[in-house]
Amino acid sequence: MNLTFKIYRFNPESGQPPHYQDFTVDVKKGETVLDVLGEIKAHQDGTLVYRRSCRSGICGSCAMQINGLNKLACETQALELQTATVVVDPLPGFKPIRDLAVDLEPFYEKLRSILPYLINPDPPETDKERYQSPEDFAKIEISISCILCASCTSSCPSFWADKSYAGPAALVKAFRYSYDTRDAGLRERLDMLDNKHGLWRCHTIMNCNDACPKKIFPTEGISFLKRKVVENKY
Amino acid sequence: MEKGIGSGGAFAWFFQRISGAFLLIALLAHFWVLHYASNGEVTFQIVAQRLATPLWKTIDLGFLVFAIIHGFNGFIMVIHDYIHSHNLRLALVSLVWVVGILIGIMGMITIIGFKVPVGGVI
Numbered sequence: 001m002n003l004t005f006k007i008y009r010f011n012p013e014s015g016q017p018p019h020y021q022d023f024t025v026d027v028k029k030g031e032t033v034l035d036v037l038g039e040i041k042a043h044q045d046g047t048l049v050y051r052r053s054c055r056s057g058i059c060g061s062c063a064m065q066i067n068g069l070n071k072l073a074c075e076t077q078a079l080e081l082q083t084a085t086v087v088v089d090p091l092p093g094f095k096p097i098r099d100l101a102v103d104l105e106p107f108y109e110k111l112r113s114i115l116p117y118l119i120n121p122d123p124p125e126t127d128k129e130r131y132q133s134p135e136d137f138a139k140i141e142i143s144i145s146c147i148l149c150a151s152c153t154s155s156c157p158s159f160w161a162d163k164s165y166a167g168p169a170a171l172v173k174a175f176r177y178s179y180d181t182r183d184a185g186l187r188e189r190l191d192m193l194d195n196k197h198g199l200w201r202c203h204t205i206m207n208c209n210d211a212c213p214k215k216i217f218p219t220e221g222i223s224f225l226k227r228k229v230v231e232n233k234y
Numbered sequence: 235m236e237k238g239i240g241s242g243g244a245f246a247w248f249f250q251r252i253s254g255a256f257l258l259i260a261l262l263a264h265f266w267v268l269h270y271a272s273n274g275e276v277t278f279q280i281v282a283q284r285l286a287t288p289l290w291k292t293i294d295l296g297f298l299v300f301a302i303i304h305g306f307n308g309f310i311m312v313i314h315d316y317i318h319s320h321n322l323r324l325a326l327v328s329l330v331w332v333v334g335i336l337i338g339i340m341g342m343i344t345i346i347g348f349k350v351p352v353g354g355v356i
Contacts, residue, residue: 161315194242196314203311230248 003027003078004085005036007048010096018096020087021045027078033088034062034073037100049099057213060149064100065089070151070211091154093163107150110166113192114174119185130182143176143221145214152208152218164197168208168218171199175221178228186232194233199226243314246307253304260297282350291345298341306334 002024010018023040034052041048053059055074062073067087078086094102124130146169153159153167166174174193177183193199199222208218267284268276284290309330317323 158315162318164318194244196243198242200243200247200311201315203315226244226247229244233242233244234248 001027001079003036003083005040006085006087007037007040007100008089008096009048009099010090011047011098029079031078032074033064033066033071033076033078033086036078036086037073037088049097049101051101058147060147060151060213063091063149063151063154063213065092065154070155072149072151072213075213091150093154093156093160094150104150106163107148107153107167107169110153110170111148111173114166114170115185115189115192116170116173116177118177118180118183119188120183122184132181136181140176140179142214142216143172143179146172146176146216147214149213151211151213152216155207155211157205157207158201158203162197162201165201166192166198168202168222171202171225172216172218172221175225178225186228190229190232193225194229199229202226246310250304250307250311253300253307256296256300257304260293260300263293264297279350282348285345285348286350291348294345295342298338298345302334302338302341306330 005023005025006020007023008018009021023044025036025039025044027036034055037048037050037052041050050064050073051061052074053061055062057072057075060072063070064073065071065088066073066076067081067083070091073088088100090096090100090102094104094106097103120130148169150169152172153169156165156168159165159167171193174189178186178189202219202222204219204223206219209220212218268281272280274280285294310327313323313326313330317326
């Protein structure tokens with residue numbers, strides 16, 4: 001079935017303003033938007049730029065806006081969108097570098113700011129793991145599946161309004177460690193969570209819940225963190 | 235990373251929930267008293283007599299304080315969402331505080347000094 005792909009094009013070296021370019025592709029059942037982009041790059045326009053790596057929903061590289069919603073291109077079948085024209089944009093809220101590739105450095109900077117690793121000054125018993133019960137693991141299990149695709153942060157209106165806001169992905173990571181029974185780093189993270197660009201910019205709009213390809217529900221984790229910070233302070 | 239002005243924001247967030255819960259209860263009570271618990275028609279004289287009692291003055295003062303804090307705290311949150319210039323943010327947050335306190339004082343003067351007007355009209 002022939003579909004039109006309206007793709008955001010931007011090349012800072014050309015001096016041209018960003019614009020859409022239409023490509024017509026014969027899409028077969030089961031083909032993903034990433035397959036189509038590969039088809040366009042191989043046979044129609046080799047200058048098209050986009051990120052991809054694993055092609056199986058694990059690496060998070062191919063997150064982009066498809067028909068107005070943030071999705072992984074490799075997990076989105078083109079025919080299932082049920083539109084004759086598929087509009088493909090880069091992730092909103094980030095600076096486009098070229099075509100569908102955006103500058104994710106601010107995203108990683110926020111991730112690093114919440115210290116996304118286990119903090120525990122007490123050493124584990126010699127030759128023993130830090131034990132965590134299956135019940136305690138279940139509380140954070142879903143948040144561990146984050147692939148850092150940036151779909152959630154990029155879909156967040158609070159992030160669009162305040163680019164210094166930590167954003168759902170970084171806050172979910174903070175939740176993942178703060179609710180890990182083996183971690184003792186909340187005090188160190190508190191400063192980055194409890195500030196004007198931290199937790200309190202989340203107004204439970206829940207776009208992130210819809211955008212997450214791993215169904216993590218970042219809003220829930222952020223709400224748990226808000227409670228934990230308040231309990232910790234008062 | 236830049237952290238913005240003022241304290242973290244945990245108290246503002248927490249108190250917004252407390253004041254919200256209070257306002258919800260107070261509003262339901264207000265509707266119940268005004269529209270269901272009153273016997274007969276609602277006239278100015280009946281409402282004025284109720285408003286002039288110390289109990290209702292206390293309730294209305296609580297209503298006033300919580301409503302102003304809840305509303306203006308909301309304004310401050312919107313400012314923190316959208317205003318990124320430090321100086322403009324400081325100026326607008328200060329303005330919100332001044333306007334909030336002025337409205338609060340006007341409301342308190344009205345509630346505390348309220349008496350039932352002679353003859354039923356002001």
